[in-house]
Amino acid sequence: MLEFENVSKSFWTGLQRKIILDCASFRVELGNSLGILAPNGTGKTTLINMMCGIEKPDEGTIRSNCRVSFPLGFMGGVNNKHSAVENSRYIARIYGLDPDYVEAFTRWLTGIDEYFEMPVGTYSAGMKQRFNFSLLLALEFDIYLIDEGMPHTTDVEFNRKAGSVLYDRLRKSTVIIVSHQPKTIERFCRSAAILRHGKLYRFETLEEAKQYYDYSA
Numbered sequence: 061m062l063e064f065e066n067v068s069k070s071f072w073t074g075l076q077r078k079i080i081l082d083c084a085s086f087r088v089e090l091g092n093s094l095g096i097l098a099p100n101g102t103g104k105t106t107l108i109n110m111m112c113g114i115e116k117p118d119e120g121t122i123r124s125n126c127r128v129s130f131p132l133g134f135m136g137g138v139n140n141k142h143s144a145v146e147n148s149r150y151i152a153r154i155y156g157l158d159p160d161y162v163e164a165f166t167r168w169l170t171g172i173d174e175y176f177e178m179p180v181g182t183y184s185a186g187m188k189q190r191f192n193f194s195l196l197l198a199l200e201f202d203i204y205l206i207d208e209g210m211p212h213t214t215d216v217e218f219n220r221k222a223g224s225v226l227y228d229r230l231r232k233s234t235v236i237i238v239s240h241q242p243k244t245i246e247r248f249c250r251s252a253a254i255l256r257h258g259k260l261y262r263f264e265t266l267e268e269a270k271q272y273y274d275y276s277a
């Protein structure tokens with residue numbers, strides 16, 4: 061489970077206080093994937109970042125008793141000065157996994173040949189993205205956090221390999237997706253919520269949430 065209790069978060073812009081969450085409480089149980097609909101700029105990324113601890117709330121408590129992923133596509137955990145070999149083995153140790161397995165898996169999935177031994181800083185944007193995504197797939201989580209849909213790269217072969225691993229993983233785990241489009245969340249989530257003016261409104265079904273989202277847009 062992942063739980064927010066009376067969580068508030070805002071940013072001071074110099075002119076006004078931008079409210080992201082206003083004393084919000086909600087809980088996501090394992091097995092009940094949740095799609096959160098919110099218009100652009102209202103705080104989707106901030107909300108996802110709070111769920112995995114990248115961003116701290118101003119007030120309130122965020123609790124979890126399971127393995128919560130970093131957001132799909134998040135690039136913050138990789139050190140550019142080190143090679144993919146070093147990064148993959150380091151991250152494996154942090155998560156208590158076998159470094160040989162994580163290195164072999166990411167090497168296979170990333171498919172960047174000799175660059176795997178070179179510093180990540182020398183990679184193209186696409187290579188970095190593929191390596192990062194491979195790392196997430198090498199680890200196993202109970203809750204996967206997705207900000208605005210599935211990441212996909214321009215490499216067709218990678219998308220095919222990574223896509224099948226990802227969809228298999230997501231079918232067996234709990235997913236929290238934040239998006240401004242109902243279409244993005246309907247593939248994985250039955251229950252839905254709407255983030256509006258700092259409050260999170262929960263709905264039993266995605267259909268109900270969609271109606272309210274369209275009505276109040």
Ligand SMILES: Nc1ncnc2c1ncn2[C@@H]1O[C@H](COP(=O)(O)OP(=O)(O)OP(=O)(O)O)[C@@H](O)[C@H]1O
Nearest residue numbers: 071072073078098099100101102103104105106107
């Ligand atoms: N560190 C910060 N300082 C000031 N304002 C911030 C900060 N981080 C985010 N914001 C503001 O908070 C609001 C929500 O940002 P966030 O990136 O969470 O929204 P979003 O819904 O993911 O946006 P988008 O759909 O455009 O990606 C935006 O107005 C943004 O400018």
